[in-house]
Amino acid sequence: MFGGFDNSYSPMWHNGPKPGAFYNFPATSTSSPKDEKQRDSQPITTGSSVIAFKYDTGVVISADTLISYGKLLRYRNVDRVFKVNDHTIIGVGGEYADFQFIKKYIDQKVTEDYCYDDNLQLKPKSLFNWLTRVLYNKRCRFAPLWIDIVIGGLQDGVPFLGHVDHRGRAYEDAAIATGYGKHLALPLIREKIENQTETLNAERAVELSKSCMEVLFYRDCQSYPQYKIATCDGQGARVDGPINVAQNWEQALNV
Amino acid sequence: MEAVKLGSATVGLKGRDYAVVVALKRASSELASYQKKIIPIDDHLGISIAGITADARVLSRYMRQECLNYKYSNDTVYPASRLIMNLGNKMQKCTQRYDRRPFGVGLLVAAYDDQGPHIYEVVPSANYFSVKAMSIGSRSQSARTYLEKHLEKFSQCTKEELIKHGLEALKGTLPNEDLLTSANISIGVVGKGENFHILDDKENQAYVDAIEKRKPGGGPDDDSGAGGSSLPSVPTPADEPGDRDPIAAVAMETH
Numbered sequence: 001m002f003g004g005f006d007n008s009y010s011p012m013w014h015n016g017p018k019p020g021a022f023y024n025f026p027a028t029s030t031s032s033p034k035d036e037k038q039r040d041s042q043p044i045t046t047g048s049s050v051i052a053f054k055y056d057t058g059v060v061i062s063a064d065t066l067i068s069y070g071k072l073l074r075y076r077n078v079d080r081v082f083k084v085n086d087h088t089i090i091g092v093g094g095e096y097a098d099f100q101f102i103k104k105y106i107d108q109k110v111t112e113d114y115c116y117d118d119n120l121q122l123k124p125k126s127l128f129n130w131l132t133r134v135l136y137n138k139r140c141r142f143a144p145l146w147i148d149i150v151i152g153g154l155q156d157g158v159p160f161l162g163h164v165d166h167r168g169r170a171y172e173d174a175a176i177a178t179g180y181g182k183h184l185a186l187p188l189i190r191e192k193i194e195n196q197t198e199t200l201n202a203e204r205a206v207e208l209s210k211s212c213m214e215v216l217f218y219r220d221c222q223s224y225p226q227y228k229i230a231t232c233d234g235q236g237a238r239v240d241g242p243i244n245v246a247q248n249w250e251q252a253l254n255v
Numbered sequence: 256m257e258a259v260k261l262g263s264a265t266v267g268l269k270g271r272d273y274a275v276v277v278a279l280k281r282a283s284s285e286l287a288s289y290q291k292k293i294i295p296i297d298d299h300l301g302i303s304i305a306g307i308t309a310d311a312r313v314l315s316r317y318m319r320q321e322c323l324n325y326k327y328s329n330d331t332v333y334p335a336s337r338l339i340m341n342l343g344n345k346m347q348k349c350t351q352r353y354d355r356r357p358f359g360v361g362l363l364v365a366a367y368d369d370q371g372p373h374i375y376e377v378v379p380s381a382n383y384f385s386v387k388a389m390s391i392g393s394r395s396q397s398a399r400t401y402l403e404k405h406l407e408k409f410s411q412c413t414k415e416e417l418i419k420h421g422l423e424a425l426k427g428t429l430p431n432e433d434l435l436t437s438a439n440i441s442i443g444v445v446g447k448g449e450n451f452h453i454l455d456d457k458e459n460q461a462y463v464d465a466i467e468k469r470k471p472g473g474g475p476d477d478d479s480g481a482g483g484s485s486l487p488s489v490p491t492p493a494d495e496p497g498d499r500d501p502i503a504a505v506a507m508e509t510h
Contacts, residue, residue: 118334120370126330
């Protein structure tokens with residue numbers, strides 16, 4: 001067998017690796033810490049909740065103007081809701097630096113549309129889809145952009161509202177809230193939008209948004225009494241504010 | 256440019272809601288089947304070619320790739336105007352370098368997007384034109400003459416009428432003693448609520464029959480009452496003579 005070569009008689013060479021194995025050089029290890037790369041695994045400077053919902057002819061997104069550094073209220077006058085173009089608005093929570101990074105590319109897309117000069121503009125659904133792709137791609141590279149982003153606007157005249165998070169998880173809904181807003185504001189919003197007796201018009205929508213921001217300010221300790229509201233409907237997109245919560249701590253006695 | 260004139264003719268025209276391309280197919284020999292003339296690119300767009308087929312396949316592969324990528328990242332179809340602009344830019348590059356040759360193919364692009372239906376003419380010099388109706392390929396001048404004559408009507412035409420106009424125009428480009436048959440024509444349609452598709456043999460035959468039965472001067476829009484529901488429409492004799500298609504008239508006299 002095998003040309004009469006007797007494998008058991010003597011090894012081909014001494015001190016070498018076993019067949020199929022690698023030579024293990026002394027004083028080295030196969031996985032050195034140098035091969036590894038440390039990446040951010042948590043947000044540092046963060047925005048808190050964003051609340052957003054559809055009303056009969058458009059969408060409204062609101063968020064306070066606070067960026068925290070841990071528990072420290074570090075930057076107190078920073079926008080977290082933006083107009084992207086005439087029919088798209090966004091609101092963002094999470095790591096603000098990561099958002100600034102992605103915002104650069106969103107602005108680039110808008111500028112590109114302008115330069116084409118063909119009256120075509122980025123639509124909210126396209127932006128939503130694009131962000132989903134980018135954020136999921138980033139998380140696959142173990143370098144997620146740690147943001148919670150809400151995209152709203154008019155898609156061919158119909159209100160659109162979607163949410164993407166730092167893992168690329170995405171969903172569309174009539175009411176979306178991130179952070180503590182999910183627990184504190186979402187029930188209040190749903191109560192109104194599911195109310196069959198009166199339609200939620202633009203005026204009522206803004207009122208509802210204001211009352212939600214007020215509740216969030218009282219109950220979420222990472223919030224701020226100043227906020228902005230972005231609305232998008234047939235009249236176009238705009239950001240209103242800053243609006244201040246009329247604080248009344250007397251009620252604390254009743255809680 | 257000369258390569259386009261060697262290819263068999265193709266006609267493209269658009270109405271209010273539809274864009275249609277019709278093409279005359281040729282076989283390279285008696286033993287061969289007819290060459291493909293219309294290539295679907297995406298749900299909203301297709302091209303009809305005249306010239307070097309191999310070059311057309313390269314361009315169609317590029318366009319398909321671009322459409323697919325656009326759909327992946329933007330969740331919507333590629334706006335035709337931008338796709339054609341990028342295609343034009345790609346084609347221009349090889350007109351400028353001494354070590355390249357231009358694409359030896361002319362395209363008629365039929366598309367339907369947010370802006371409505373489009374017909375684009377793309378030529379080897381890398382120029383592209385948005386047109387209401389156009390014909391390229393060998394003997395296409397007579398088709399253009401036909402299209403110019405009936406241009407005003409196209410905006411009111413139904414899909415069926417557009418196809419018939421296309422075939423009437425194509426008929427003028429036929430080589431001597433050749434007839435339109437279901438096998439030597441190809442019809443591509445795209446429009447409101449209708450993805451780009453190439454009609455099958457049976458549908459082709461119905462349109463060929465409708466054209467062949469037509470009496471002199473009978474433009475396809477004469478069957479306005481039929482509304483396209485009954486395809487081989489009842490021919491109405493003696494219509495306004497100014498509207499007469501000379502070729503159809505001659506054919507009638509020989510009968």
